[in-house]
Amino acid sequence: MERVGTVAALRRLVPYLKPVRAGLIGSGAAVTAGMLSGLAIPLVLQWILDGPVAARDTGALPWPIVVVAALSALEALMFYLRRKLVAGPSTLVEARMRADLYAHLQRLPISFHDRWQSGQLLSRAISDLATLRRFIAFAGVFLVVNTITLVLGMVVLFSLSPALGLITLVCSLPLLLISTQFESKYAVLARRAQDQVGDLATVVEESVLGIRVLKAFGRGPQLAAKFLGQARRLRRTELGKFRVLSLLWGAIILLPELGIAAQLLIGSLGVADGTMTVGTLVAGITVAGFLRWPTDSIGWLLAEANQAATASTRYWEVRDAEVTITDPDRSRPLPADGVGAVRFEGVRFAHAGADHEVLSGVDLALRPGETVALVGPTGSGKSTLTMLVPRLADVTGGRVTVDGVDVRDLRLDDLRAVVAVAFEEPVLFSASVRENVALGSPGATDEEVREALRVAQAEDFVDRLPWGLDTRIGEEGLSLSGGQRQRLALARAVVGKPKVLVLDDPLSALDVHTEAEVERALRQVLSGVTALVVAHRPSTVRLADRVALLDGGRIVALGTHAELLATSAAYRAQLSTVEDERAEAAS
Structure with a gap:
């Protein structure tokens, strides 16, 4: 699934999100406020190091320390508030989508159900919708918030020191190419895994419903072998997903670490020749460290977005199925004296x-x-x-x-x-x-x-x-x-x-x-x-x-x-x- 496909698939969730957008916006605002609180702490540290500490004025330290503690407490409070605000809307969206899917399944003609395995329908109604709920409650919010945080963090870094900001930017750019390559590979594996989950659910359901037949004919081991074969194929697919993820995570962890090492080198030389203050160096490295989570999360968030897009596509494959047997536009009543001819x-x-x-x-x-x-x-x-x-x-x-x-x-x-x-x-x-x-x-x-x-x-x-x-x-x-x-x-x-x-x-x-x-x-x-x-x-x-x-x-x-x-x-x-x-x- 290409990036455009991912966006298009997720865009189809918008009608379900509109009724709960207030809660989702509130959740996003809370996590943004928490991120901004965390981003402000390095600036206060710079003030402390270049002000009271450099001047050896210990009497001026209490208030800045209180500010740091207050910002930390506010960051924690906002993250708590985010979870509280998003829990209701995300579960409501899941419940509404599941109810709509169930109602649509009841309206679909018998010919549709003859073609579809029940396990595939079950996986869409349960595991795929759970994937969408997790995306709405967490990954979707952080995709937006972490992007904003990265932009603001880069602005802060460049305002502190163009050199420190440039180092971070140079180390971050390769991640865009790597993430693009990752997304296309991971999308294929995600879809394959979700389809295999549906096949596995079908085998489990059939073996439970047909347990008397399996026992009577002694065919339990054969079906168990079939189940094991499908489970192994699913495991290989999941391992393939992990291999793709591991390569991405390796790059995501390595590049920021190299960036911090370069910042230490350039910053130390700057402090030594007087072109940079200690407070600026510490603040810059602290900001870069704070940006580790938004940067490190790119791979995981993209994986979640891909899985959510695949889940959305699978959901709409059923919801888009045509209901061919419906009430007429202009119905006729049965005769009041009808006799059943x-x-x-x-x-x-x-x-x-x-x-x-x-x-x-x-x-x-x-x-x-x-x-x-x-x-x-x-x-x-x-x-x-x-x-x-x-x-x-x-x-x-x-x-x-x-x-x-x-x-x-x-x-x-x-x-x-x-x-x-x-x-x-x-x-x-x-x-x-x-x-x-x-x-x-x-x-x-x-x-x-x-x-x-x-x-x-x-x-x-x-x-x-x-x-x-x-x-x-x-x-x-x-x-x-x-x-x-x-x-x-x-x-x-x-x-x-x-x-x-x-x-x-x-x-x-x-x-x-x-x-x-x-x-x-x-x-x-x-x-x-x-x-x-x-x-x-x-x-x-x-x-x-x-x-x-x-x-x-x-x-x-x-x-x-x-x-x-x-x-x-x-x-x-x-x-x-x-x-x-x-x-x-x-x-």
Whole structure:
């Protein structure tokens, strides 16, 4: 990342800094006052040495010494005040950026999340924002203040002695070239390290979530080896950063030391021949020493600026991702007497950048209160079709309507208030049973939650849990059985009493006993709602009023289960394939 890129990346933080600029300015003013206090001390020393000390007037010493002590105390106080003033604004900026990122992630389409590793998103939301907070609280302030201090320090040195000032300037100029070279190399390594942190976070997350699979197949050592390999690559990158830093620090420490040695030589000769006073020499060397921190910090501050710029770039890579599924500019309301009729009219769908369509002209009408089972071979587009109803994805051709209104003309909140979804994999959260079920209808009362559990045939097992509705279930609900998770997902889908229910293979991966339990729950759930159900099992198909066979991106057969068995060879072949797969899995 070039210098211009670094500045451009950091400039994007300005909107977040504006609301807290008073605190940041106050922090900068405090540290500037502290630096100026420290810079004034050498001038007082010059006054002491060339005045009372040179005149051997000890009676005049107390007040100058009191001034030095006061300036030292003021310097310490200002640095304390800086930290106090900057803590609130910097953490507020971090919190706001994290909240904005989280909200944006919720708005982004499913296709975005399919492309991005969760570890990369986690690293941006946590470690990258922590890097930006540190930059705002410390490095950013000192980049400005130390630059001002260096300029003022050089002015003081030249006013004391042009020779001393020139020596310091000559020794400082090479640092500009060295720092420029350092910045370009360090930027590449900083970005690589932050990306590798994201990859490492992904491996950790996947290994924790998949711990049962790893243990069952004895694959823990293999994943550990993968983790170790990535950790080693990250270590090599970090060592590369340290090597670049070490070269810079070596130059930063060496050049000022050479400058002070030269000042001592020139100054001593000046004192000896009477062209310079002792006070001037001591003051000049003290100022040069005071400028060591602003000078020495250049490398570290540039490193922090590069890391912050990289963090900012990574943050905006996600924040700039386009939200493609949004509320329409002019929304239409659903009919007040809507009954949940759903129609697919010439529906086409292709993934972004793909050269073929998943759906290529689907026409299907679901009558109010009717359950339609969607069957078809793997990859035929069944799950994609179900995603179009609640607008988890948008059609690329044709339209989907609910009660005669194109779903793209509805506000998302209005659409998803009447359309509920239960996915093939029942996703539960680390929260109570009540919170997991009420996710389908925020603000649902305990009675409404219990009614949903009764409909989903889940109330009995919930009451047997240690704390009933208040029982916290483990991450992803893995402390529950597959059937229990599936029934809680069904309860969540029906708690808001939707008119349209979309179920993606709700009986997947269940044993015979559990399948029977969930099937009973499904019969109750499907009563009185319009439902589109992806079915892979004959038991699910038999719950439906009609069955639609999807193949090649089109509906190739439509009718009751009995009608299709009698008239569609493709349907019979599909059911036969499913039964063969189940028998093979059972054996």
